[in-house]
Each structure stands twice: as structure tokens, then as C-alpha cells.
Amino acid sequence: MTTSPPAVVARAHEVHQSYGRSLALAGASVQVAEGERVAVTGRSGSGKSTLLLALAGVLRPQSGTVEVVGHDLDTLDDAQRTRLRRREIGLVLQFGQLVPELTALQNVAFPLLLEKSARDAAEAAAHHWLDRLGVGDLAGERPGALSGGEQQRVAIARALVTSPRLVLADEPTGALDTVTAEEVIDVMRSATAESGAALVVVTHDNRVAAALDREVVLRDGRVVSEETAR
């Protein structure tokens, strides 16, 4: 039986990034295929967040190339990269990413409004995702009134609402108890499975890593092992 190998959604090649004397990434390379679910692990300061931001095109590394859905990010101008991020990438950071003035619902609807969706439709879609993440009853609250874990789930809903091809999440379960963490990872897995999106999760949690297809381990800004789970 011959199946064509799945297309590559994101690829980082020999990426270097230093901040002054501290080297965050020292030639990290990683490749993520369509529909693949990858855990990125490593000690604190090993460069995980930096790698994620490079894959998102937020950070332009000093050297190396990053490709996302067939585009070499270096060849795109800022406006093009912005549009690419808006349409193809869902991003979840460690904390503090919700707009404090907007309600949970409006935060989730925001990316759709940027894409010129009608407000009703955008808010309906936002409601759907908040419900799936178990925070539907908090739709009218502002981030300041939510717990850390609740905020994180709203942020995940916002990352998923645009049905991106690539979901990048930095410690999405860091603020959650083990039961909720499992539920949230399940939602992320099933949501990306439905849409065929690839998922990259930075995590310290072995259980989260085990729930994904592959684990990429970083040390000192370099990928030291890539093992496929079971």
C-alpha cells in the first residue's frame, strides 16, 4: 500500500536566536506534518517558548529558516506574515494574552471580526468554542474576573475559533488541575483531529506529552531527541 507522506505544515531549520550573551536557540530544527500532534519538552530556559514564537512568525530568528504552510516566513513582509498568522495559526501563550477590556466571548470572537465576519456569526462561533472548553457560562466575564485556568481555556477557544491549520500552545495546561488539564488536551486533540490541523504543545507535564504523537526534547536551544510515543 502506498500512501503519499503527509504534507509538512511547519518546518524550522537550523534556527539560531540569541539575546545578548544568552543563546535561546542554537540551531534548532523541527518538522511538523499535517494532522500531527507534537509535544515540545525540555528544562526551563531551554528555548521552547522561543522556538514556538519562531514557528508562529512572531519572532524572526537571526539565522535559519522557518516555513509555515508552504511559505518561507523570511520572504513574506510584515503584513503578509500578519495575515498568515491570523488565518493559519492559532497561538496560545503561557499567560496574559486576553484583552482585559473585552469579555471572554468578545476575546474569542475577535479574530473572526478581524477577518470581517458579521458580529452575530462571530459571537455564535465564539459561544460554541467556549462551551466546548467548559467555560460557556463565563462568556460575559472579563479576563480579570476569571481564574488562571479559566483564562487559559478562553485563550484556547480563541486559538481554535478560526480553524487554523497549525495550533501552537505554550504550556496551555500549566494553570490547570490534572483532571481539567486532561479535558483541555482532549478538546485540543479532538478539535485539531476534526479539522486536520497540526498541534504543537510546549509542556512540562509528562501526561500531556504522552497524550500526543511525538515528543521533541530541547536542551540548550537544540533538539536532542525526537521520539514517537508508543
Place this chain on the structure above:
Amino acid sequence: MRTVVPALLRAGAGSRALVVVAATAVATAVLMAAASIAMLWFDGVPSDLVVDAVGYGTDLEAVNWIVADPGTRGGVLFGAIVLVLPPLLLLDQAVRLGAASRQRRDAALRLAGATRRDVRALAALEVALPALVGGVLGIPTFLVLRSLLAGPGFLAPTSFPPLWVVPLVLVGVALVGAGVGARAGKDDPLGTARRVDLRSGLSWRGPAALVAGAVLLVTQLGAGYGSDLYLLLTFVALGLIVLGLVGSAPWVAYGVARRALRRASTAPELLAAQRVLVAPGAAGRAAAGVGAIGLTLGTTAVFSGDVMAMGQWGGGDTYDVGAVATAVAALVALAVVAGSLAVHAVESIWESRRETAFLAATGTTQADLDQALLRQVRLVAVPLGVTGATIGALGYSGLLLVGESLAGPRLVAAVVGILGTWACVSLAAWAAARLVRPVAVDAARPVHLRTE
């Protein structure tokens, strides 16, 4: 610029003190000009205890018709005092700069054992000192202002308020500064509420003063025009209206933001409306000066319209000069307001730079962020300015011209005044948004995504 402004803000105290100095300097200078105008009532008094109208004493000879005539001088004086409001409101705005980081510092001080009184005293001192410096700098600022105003004859080239007024103004300015500073530090930094109270900053005192002033003004409409009591009560009524308008600004902010939120269909509209709605007090205060300026512009417009109708425009006399000079003064005040709007915008942008950086990281373009900023600034300022101009134009017409119709040139002048105010305020809002754009661009940079 891109790196300087945020650096100043990070230093926090520095830029705050700078704006406090500038605002108190301008306020002091305008107050001294008002005092000089007020002193004209006593010009020539020492010689024979008789206040003659035009042409008595050196100062009176040097000033123009409107200021020299005791009948219209009251109006000029009132206008001058109203124009003290924008710099005072800017001072108020400046005092709130960096509130969040100061609150963290104050909390640390409290945890280290400082009493609430210690913290309040520090807060008072932090404002009183630059306010005093600004007050002293106000004296040379007044001299510059005097040479500018002497051209159209609003002040005599040599006029100076009596020397005893100067220390009084300085002490007053420092006390106001200490009071405002202490108020800014009045909340105990230990323990903060999580839930946003949408109605915080809204007080009934503003609308109450507005209503009281309007009622008082209406009772004066039929009263004996020209008597001392009439003049005094009219002054009180106008004062209440001005303060009421300023105090109602947060309500205007709350109202327009609610409405804008319901109607928002794009991302920038939504963002702008919510940013105003969560802090109507701050947004309203930032724009409050616009109301006072609208009032001046509306009144001046109708006044000029009347003069033109009477055929005196450009006739070599001073009405036209007066109207133009008042309008120019209002425009300068508008620049101060633009500064005030900018200070408020910088504050709200910088406080939420991480979230802004995230919006940019997830695909919000700088154009969308810019648009949200401009909308946020305009949202409150434009309705406040237009309301002020309308009250000024209609109030002035009603006050001085009872029984006459509003038709003809006066109506044209009122409409021109209101539209002109709309245009000026739009321009000020645009300027404010431009001014803070470097900060807005900086806030969107990915460095702010970093964990703290």
C-alpha cells in the same frame, strides 16, 4: 522616539513630573492673566476712588474695548477662568500616570511596614513638588503669554497681578497638587478587587451641578439685566454649568461607549468601545476639557456673529480682534486637551502592552490597532465638544438676547461654531492619536510577550 517615550514611561515618575510641571505652569500663567484682567476694576482707584469706564489709567488705556468696558470684561474674565480648566484637567490626568506601577510600589511599601499615611504623604509630595516648580515657571510663562495677549489688547504690555497674589497662587498650586496627589494614593494598595466595576468614576455631582446651573440661568433670563446681583448670579450659574459639564464627562463616556458597543461590527470598533466602557471615569476626565473649550468656542461664535450683524466686523474696532483672540486661545487650550487625551491613551496602551503584543502576534494589523486608538480617543471627545459648543451657543443667545429670535446671522454663527468645534475636536483627537502612535507601535512588539 520609538524607544524614548516608553523609556520615559518606564521611568514613570520622570514623565509624570514633567507633565505636572508643564500643566501647572500653563495653569498658573492663565490664572495670572485672569488676575491682571480682574485688577482692571481697581485701575485708577487709588487716585480718586472712582472707577471710570474707558480711558482711565495706563492699563485701561492699553487694553482693547471688550476688556476695558466693565460690561463685557466680566465675560472675558469668565472665559479666561474657563480656560484654566484644560491645564488643570491635564494635571489631573498626569497625576494618574503610571498608577498601576505606583500601586505595586505602594503595596511593597505597605508590606514592608509603611502606614497608609506614609504612602499618602509620599503620593502628595510626589505631585506637590513638581507642581511648585511648575508654579514658579508659570511666572515667565505668564510674561510670554502677556506679550502675546498684549497684541490684540487683552492685557496691557506691563500689567502684572499685585505681588501678594503671586505667593498666593504658588501656595495654592502646591496645595492643589498635594491634594490631587494624596487622592491618587488614597486607595489602600493592599488587596485589589478582581471584578471590574463599570460604574466606577461615575458621580451624580456633575449632572446635578449642570441642572442647578441651567435652572439658575433660566431664572436670570428675565431678571434685571445689568445689576450687580444679576451679574453675580449669572456668573455662579455659568460656573456651575462649566463644572457640571466637566463632571458629567464620565457619564457621556459611559453612554456613548454603551451605544458604540451595541453597534460595533468591526474589531477596532469593539475594542475602542470596550476600552472606554471599562474606565468611563478615566476616559471622561481625559476628554472633559473638550467640553469647556466647546463652550468657549460656541459662545465666541455667536458673539462674533452678533458683532458682524451689527456691522462692526473689521471696522477697525476690537470686537473682531476679541473674538478671534478668544478663538485662538480656545485652540491653544484644545492643544492642551490633545495632550491630555494623548496622556490617557499612552497610559491605557502601555498598561496592556502584553495583550496588545499578543493581538499583533495573532494577526491584528497595526492599521487595525491604529484605528481602534483613534476611535477610542474620538468616542468621548467629539460628543463632549459638540455638546459644550451647543450649550455655549444657545445659552449665550438666550442669556443676552431674550425676546429676540435666534434666526439670521446668529443662527448661522451658532451652526458655524458647533461645526467648527466638531472639526477642531476631531483634529485634536487625530493629533493625539498620531502623537501616541510610537507608543502604540512599540506596545505591539513581540518583546512584550515575554514572561515577566
